[in-house]
Amino acid sequence: MDCDKVLQNFENLYLNWNPGLFRYREDIHFPWDLTSGRGVAGCxxxxPQFSVSTRGGHHGDGDDAPDGAVEHEEPGFISIYIFNTEGKRVSLSDGALHRGPYVDSPNTLMRLEMHPNTTYTAVISEQSLPSLNQNFTLSALSxxxxxxxxxxxxxxxxxxxxGHGLNPQFTMKVSSATDVSLLLECPETETATHIKLFWSNGNRVARVRSRDIITDSGDYRRGGCLAEKRTLDEGIYTIVCSTFAPDQLGRFTLWISSSYPCKVDPLAPEAAGRRASISDIGILPPGSDRMxxxxxxxxxxRIKLIARSRQSLIGNHPLGRRRSEDGHHSDAISGVRxxxxxxxxGLENQGGVWIVLERIGGPGGQVEDHFEVEALSEERVxxxxxxxxDA
Incomplete structure (x- = not known):
C-alpha cells in the first residue's frame, strides 16, 4: 500500500516505539469513575495520582494507557502531569515539573529523566471523556x-x-499547632475565586486589613484556589471565600486539610436576623464628590450601614472608587461599613440624621459613580x- 492510499483510508498515523528497549516494567491498573469523580479544570x-519512585541507576520513559473502555471514536483527551512533590498528592495543576499534551488517542507517553532515589507525583488528567467508569493502566518502562x-x-x-452562596465565611478552631491547606473548588468555569485566612477569633470579617491576614491564595483563579500555612498555632480563625466579580453566586466545595484535627463551621450571613433596607441608586456626576x-x-x-459601588463610568473604562468608612476612605470591593x-x-426637628457618601481621587472630575447603601437593623428603616x- 503506497502513501496515497494510506492517507485516503486512515485518519491517523502513529510512530510507535519498542518497549523491549527497557529492562524493567511496572504497571498499575485503576478505575476512574467519571460519573461522580470528575474534577474541575485546573483542580x-x-x-488519580501516583508516586513514581526510583531506587538506583538511570531511568527512562513512562506511559499512561487507558484500556478498551475508552473507544477511539469517543470524544475526549488525556494527559499526564508530573510534580516534584515527593509522591504526595497535589491540589492544583499549577507548578508541574512536566506536562504532557492532551491527546485524543487511547494512550499517551511521557518521557522522564529521573535521578536515583527520586520520587515524583504523576497525575492523570482528562478533558471531555465520557461520564463512565473508565479503566486505566499506568506503566513505567525504565x-x-x-x-x-x-x-x-x-x-x-x-x-x-x-455549599452555595455569596462570599461565604467559616470559623476554624485549631486545638493544636498544625500545618493547614485550604482549597476552594468552584465548578462554575467563569467564576474566579480567592480564599483568605484571618486572625479574627472566629468572628465574621467585614474589613480586610493586611495585618489580620495569615495567608491567602494569591491572584483570583478559575476552577480552584489554594492557600497553605505551616505551623498554624492553636486558636480560632476565620476563612473568607470570595469571587472576583461582586455579587456572584455559585456552588463550591471547601477542602480543609491539616496535620491535626480542625473544627470548621459556617458563619451566619451578615444580614442574618436583621431587616435589610436598600436605598435607591445614588449617582455622583462628574465634578461632584459628596452626596x-x-x-x-x-x-x-441598632443599625449597621454598608455602602457599595455599583458602577463607575469614564468613557467605556470601569474604575474603582473610594468611599468613606467611619471617617476614613476605602476602595474595598465588598463595600465599606x-x-x-x-x-x-424623632430627630427631624434637630436637623435629622443623614447618610453621607464621599469620594476622593477622581481624575479631573470625569467620573460618574453609582452607589447604594444597605441598612441592616432590628426595625424598619x-x-x-x-x-x-454642589462642588
Whole structure:
C-alpha cells in the first residue's frame, strides 16, 4: 500500500516505539469513575495520582494507557502531569515539573529523566471523556527498577464542606499547632475565586486589613484556589471565600486539610436576623464628590450601614472608587461599613440624621459613580432620596 492510499483510508498515523528497549516494567491498573469523580479544570483534588519512585541507576520513559473502555471514536483527551512533590498528592495543576499534551488517542507517553532515589507525583488528567467508569493502566518502562503506588495525602485529616452562596465565611478552631491547606473548588468555569485566612477569633470579617491576614491564595483563579500555612498555632480563625466579580453566586466545595484535627463551621450571613433596607441608586456626576440621604427610624434601633459601588463610568473604562468608612476612605470591593450603632427616632426637628457618601481621587472630575447603601437593623428603616452637593 503506497502513501496515497494510506492517507485516503486512515485518519491517523502513529510512530510507535519498542518497549523491549527497557529492562524493567511496572504497571498499575485503576478505575476512574467519571460519573461522580470528575474534577474541575485546573483542580486535581479528584484526579488519580501516583508516586513514581526510583531506587538506583538511570531511568527512562513512562506511559499512561487507558484500556478498551475508552473507544477511539469517543470524544475526549488525556494527559499526564508530573510534580516534584515527593509522591504526595497535589491540589492544583499549577507548578508541574512536566506536562504532557492532551491527546485524543487511547494512550499517551511521557518521557522522564529521573535521578536515583527520586520520587515524583504523576497525575492523570482528562478533558471531555465520557461520564463512565473508565479503566486505566499506568506503566513505567525504565532502565532501572521503578516503583508505582497510589500517592498519599500530605495531610492526615481532611474536612470537606459543600455549599452555595455569596462570599461565604467559616470559623476554624485549631486545638493544636498544625500545618493547614485550604482549597476552594468552584465548578462554575467563569467564576474566579480567592480564599483568605484571618486572625479574627472566629468572628465574621467585614474589613480586610493586611495585618489580620495569615495567608491567602494569591491572584483570583478559575476552577480552584489554594492557600497553605505551616505551623498554624492553636486558636480560632476565620476563612473568607470570595469571587472576583461582586455579587456572584455559585456552588463550591471547601477542602480543609491539616496535620491535626480542625473544627470548621459556617458563619451566619451578615444580614442574618436583621431587616435589610436598600436605598435607591445614588449617582455622583462628574465634578461632584459628596452626596447625602436622610435616614429615619420609627423607634430606637441598632443599625449597621454598608455602602457599595455599583458602577463607575469614564468613557467605556470601569474604575474603582473610594468611599468613606467611619471617617476614613476605602476602595474595598465588598463595600465599606459603619459598624453597629443605636439610632433613635424623632430627630427631624434637630436637623435629622443623614447618610453621607464621599469620594476622593477622581481624575479631573470625569467620573460618574453609582452607589447604594444597605441598612441592616432590628426595625424598619427608611432611606430617603439622594441629594448631590454642589462642588
Amino acid at each position: 486535581f483534588v479528584k484526579n 532502565t532501572a527498577p521503578v516503583q508505582i503506588a497510589p500517592a498519599q495525602n500530605k495531610y492526615k485529616y481532611v474536612t470537606k464542606v459543600q 447625602l440621604a436622610p435616614l429615619r427610624v420609627p423607634r430606637l434601633t 459603619v459598624s453597629d450603632f443605636d439610632l433613635q427616632s 427608611d432611606i430617603g432620596e439622594w441629594i448631590v452637593e
